[in-house]
Amino acid sequence: xxxSVIGFxxxxxxxxxxxxxxxxFRGEISSQELLDTAKNLRxxxxxxxxxxxxxxxxxxxxxxxxxxxxxxxxxGIVPRRYKELNLSxxxxxxxxxxxxxxxxxxxxxxxxxxxxxTNYHYIVPEVEDDTVIKLSAxxxxxxxxxxxxxxxxxxPVIAGPYTVLKLCRFTENKGIDDFLDxxxxxxxxxxxxxxxxxxxxxxxxxxxxxxxxxDADKALFNKIxxxxxxxxxxxNILLQTYFGxxxxxxxxxxxxxxxxxxxxxxxxxxxFELVEKYGFSAGKLLFAGVVNGKNIWKNNxxxxxxxxxxxxxxxDNNINVVISTSCSLLHVPYTLKHEDKLADSYKIxxxxxxxxxxxxxxxGVLADKKQDKVKSENAYIDNQKVFEEERNCHNAEVKExxxxxxxxxxxxxxxxxxxxxxxxxKLGLPEFPTTTIGSFPQTKEIKAERAAYRKNxxxxxxxxxxxxxxxADCVKWQEEIGLDVLVHGEYERNDMVEYFGEALEGYLxxxxxxxxxxxxxxxxxxxxxxxxxxKKPMTVDWSVYAQSLTNKPMKGMLTGPVTIxxxxxxREDITIKESILQIALAIRDxxxxxxxxxxxxxxxxxxxxxxxxxxxxxxxxxxYLDFAIPAFRLTHSGVKNDTQIHTHMCYxxxxxxxxxxxxxxxxxxxxxxxxSDLLILDSLRENNFETEVGxxxxxxxxxRVPSVDEIVNALNIMLTKISRDKLWVNPDCGLKTRGVxxxxxxxxxxxxxxxxxxxx
Numbered sequence: 001x002x003x004s005v006i007g008f009x010x011x012x013x014x015x016x017x018x019x020x021x022x023x024x025f026r027g028e029i030s031s032q033e034l035l036d037t038a039k040n041l042r043x044x045x046x047x048x049x050x051x052x053x054x055x056x057x058x059x060x061x062x063x064x065x066x067x068x069x070x071x072x073x074x075x076g077i078v079p080r081r082y083k084e085l086n087l088s089x090x091x092x093x094x095x096x097x098x099x100x101x102x103x104x105x106x107x108x109x110x111x112x113x114x115x116x117x118t119n120y121h122y123i124v125p126e127v128e129d130d131t132v133i134k135l136s137a138x139x140x141x142x143x144x145x146x147x148x149x150x151x152x153x154x155x156p157v158i159a160g161p162y163t164v165l166k167l168c169r170f171t172e173n174k175g176i177d178d179f180l181d182x183x184x185x186x187x188x189x190x191x192x193x194x195x196x197x198x199x200x201x202x203x204x205x206x207x208x209x210x211x212x213x214x215d216a217d218k219a220l221f222n223k224i225x226x227x228x229x230x231x232x233x234x235x236n237i238l239l240q241t242y243f244g245x246x247x248x249x250x251x252x253x254x255x256x257x258x259x260x261x262x263x264x265x266x267x268x269x270x271x272f273e274l275v276e277k278y279g280f281s282a283g284k285l286l287f288a289g290v291v292n293g294k295n296i297w298k299n300n301x302x303x304x305x306x307x308x309x310x311x312x313x314x315x316d317n318n319i320n321v322v323i324s325t326s327c328s329l330l331h332v333p334y335t336l337k338h339e340d341k342l343a344d345s346y347k348i349x350x351x352x353x354x355x356x357x358x359x360x361x362x363x364g365v366l367a368d369k370k371q372d373k374v375k376s377e378n379a380y381i382d383n384q385k386v387f388e389e390e391r392n393c394h395n396a397e398v399k400e401x402x403x404x405x406x407x408x409x410x411x412x413x414x415x416x417x418x419x420x421x422x423x424x425x426k427l428g429l430p431e432f433p434t435t436t437i438g439s440f441p442q443t444k445e446i447k448a449e450r451a452a453y454r455k456n457x458x459x460x461x462x463x464x465x466x467x468x469x470x471x472a473d474c475v476k477w478q479e480e481i482g483l484d485v486l487v488h489g490e491y492e493r494n495d496m497v498e499y500f501g502e503a504l505e506g507y508l509x510x511x512x513x514x515x516x517x518x519x520x521x522x523x524x525x526x527x528x529x530x531x532x533x534x535k536k537p538m539t540v541d542w543s544v545y546a547q548s549l550t551n552k553p554m555k556g557m558l559t560g561p562v563t564i565x566x567x568x569x570x571r572e573d574i575t576i577k578e579s580i581l582q583i584a585l586a587i588r589d590x591x592x593x594x595x596x597x598x599x600x601x602x603x604x605x606x607x608x609x610x611x612x613x614x615x616x617x618x619x620x621x622x623x624y625l626d627f628a629i630p631a632f633r634l635t636h637s638g639v640k641n642d643t644q645i646h647t648h649m650c651y652x653x654x655x656x657x658x659x660x661x662x663x664x665x666x667x668x669x670x671x672x673x674x675x676s677d678l679l680i681l682d683s684l685r686e687n688n689f690e691t692e693v694g695x696x697x698x699x700x701x702x703x704r705v706p707s708v709d710e711i712v713n714a715l716n717i718m719l720t721k722i723s724r725d726k727l728w729v730n731p732d733c734g735l736k737t738r739g740v741x742x743x744x745x746x747x748x749x750x751x752x753x754x755x756x757x758x759x760x
Contacts, residue, residue, distance in 0.1 A: 001367040003360040004056035007328025008045050018520040046152045052357035059154035060140045065097040065519045071159040072125035076134040079126045081107050099702030109702045116243045121518035129172040133182035135189045160204035161187050184227045195233040203238045210244030242327035244615050245270040262287035266326035276314040289326035296569045298351045299359045301383040329353040333513035393530030410630045412637040426642040432754045433484040438557045439734035440489035467492045475549045482751040485553045488546035496559045497567040501526035503538035527569045534586035537593045544597045556594040556602040562628050566608035577627040584631040603646035625660050632664045650733045655683035670694040672732045681721035696732030705745045711753035729754045
């Protein structure tokens with residue numbers, strides 16, 4: 001049975017692309033050196049897949065920043081402000097992704113949002129009225145030819161027209177209908193070019209089809225593909241979906257002359273039901289997404305082979321099945337090979353991108369054998385041994401504590417409106433209080449000191465004193481800038497989730513299991529191995545020390561249970577609800593200890609609240625929000641009236657769940673807003689949002705420094721939608737990835753802007 005990969009990680013086994021790109025940004029290497037690094041990485045990625053025997057290997061899934069941005073650039077969707085910089089093509093691309101501030105001008109980056117239900121961020125294409133949709137397929141064709149020269153035939157991949165149109169932001173008067181014919185013409189031209197270059201398969205990614213589709217959405221899909229498939233020629237079109245099922249459009253899809261259709265049997269709750277009920281065209285290939293592309297647990301061959309057999313039986317064995325990943329493998333780490341500190345007893349349970357290639361290959365062989373022969377195959381026997389052994393991952397005390405949670409444990413009294421009055425009196429803050437989200441720049445020196453401590457090159461006492469000095473300098477720095485509510489800088493933390501995972505029981509950690517979050521930003525999610533609980537305080541000493549250095553309020557900084565779960569690789573043997581509640585109880589213990597130690601402002605970040613939100617609205621509450629929101633309330637419901645609870649959210653579309661966010665019952669919430677042009681403000685006003693709010697006044701994922709006037713203008717807009725007694729002033733997100741100089745300049749401008757608004 002043939003095998004397919006939807007997409008492969010592009011960062012390299014040891015983040016080679018990240019480091020090369022950052023050197024280019026700093027001017028340390030030329031553009032040609034960066035391009036050479038990229039070419040070498042592509043060679044390695046393709047060769048790795050070929051050596052594992054993968055039949056359908058993707059190309060054009062490589063990107064310097066984001067594949068949707070690549071698609072926009074290929075279609076000529078480049079806003080005029082970036083063209084007017086008159087930069088090279090590569091630098092124009094990076095200006096759209098990161099912003100630009102230099103001799104050629106000063107522009108913000110395009111908006112950035114979460115990619116469906118993942119922690120990956122995509123760049124939102126921006127279409128202006130005078131945008132001319134014109135195809136430039138050089139990247140796609142060149143990478144196909146690159147692979148061909150290596151003796152590897154690939155299937156080029158590009159975001160499909162329906163998904164691109166639905167994710168584009170139309171910034172002026174025109175909309176989808178005005179550009180639809182031009183989009184169709186561009187993709188027709190792409191298919192013609194594939195035919196001219198003897199490209200046998202073209203993969204069009206259409207994940208937007210797994211959302212709830214209206215009649216208008218279905219009409220749009222049908223219009224696009226009825227036109228495109230008329231002129232497909234000898235190029236086989238693979239319609240690839242993932243992150244869910246396509247229940248609203250399935251019948252239309254299977255009745256169109258696609259050569260192949262990719263369906264997600266992992267997250268697609270109704271995918272098998274659809275195949276069973278409506279069948280599948282015998283003349284097509286069914287690319288069955290049965291190897292999980294989002295989690296790192298080993299595939300259970302018995303369950304997968306049974307599923308493949310059921311799929312074929314549902315269609316009377318009249319279809320050809322290709323075994324595929326459920327989505328791109330960019331959402332998992334590259335390889336287990338570098339994890340030499342992780343015991344084999346743990347590693348045998350895991351499968352990263354390279355290991356998933358082996359799983360695909362072995363499943364392809366096993367699926368071709370008769371059922372009575374499969375059980376005698378070594379690959380099958382070894383796989384089943386993993387699932388038969390006891391993992392020893394349960395804790396009776398954790399189970400008992402969960403069972404004893406009462407309804408009143410989810411409720412904080414008195415009402416928020418009463419608490420906010422008490423907090424204003426207690427904290428004595430000015431109007432439009434200024435603060436930051438938590439982290440301050442982590443320099444090379446800080447990272448080196450942490451690395452030295454982990455390698456036992458310096459003692460715990462030496463490390464502690466070093467971190468204390470960083471905190472003291474940070475507090476002094478913030479007081480000099482003039483911020484109202486301070487943070488300790490989080491210098492002791494490697495990551496906002498990994499740090500807490502290391503302090504909690506039930507977690508495992510990797511050395512090199514990096515996953516791309518956006519651009520050059522990579523994260524190393526910890527693994528939830530067993531029941532999670534807190535043995536001792538995690539942050540109290542650092543927060544108390546920082547508070548001792550100032551008379552201003554010092555925020556205790558925590559990560560919330562939903563984000564800790566969503567930014568970890570979760571267990572698959574218990575429900576997400578149970579995992580989140582376990583973590584919530586651990587964070588609750590920390591919140592109460594911080595309060596008892598005199599910390600009066602506590603921030604519990606829930607940056608990833610939306611990530612596990614079902615993509616279909618009908619599933620939002622009964623399958624997620626009904627336990628995710630109460631879990632957050634559980635973390636803080638036991639604090640006193642005058643303790644102020646903050647939370648933070650970023651880079652997701654929150655406008656449609658504003659009532660649920662208000663129901664978290666925090667006292668203050670900070671949002672990412674500047675990169676999305678403050679679009680959230682209208683939703684806050686429409687929903688009579690009660691929580692005090694700090695929409696980010698500048699984008700920290702860009703190196704540019706916002707001017708005072710720019711921030712004043714943003715605050716002026718905010719004040720038309722938010723009452724003055726509820727508005728806070730802060731950046732979009734934490735500052736750990738930014739440089740010291742730009743951070744200092746940006747925060748000083750932010751504080752000055754707040755003063756101007758107050759004086760007015």
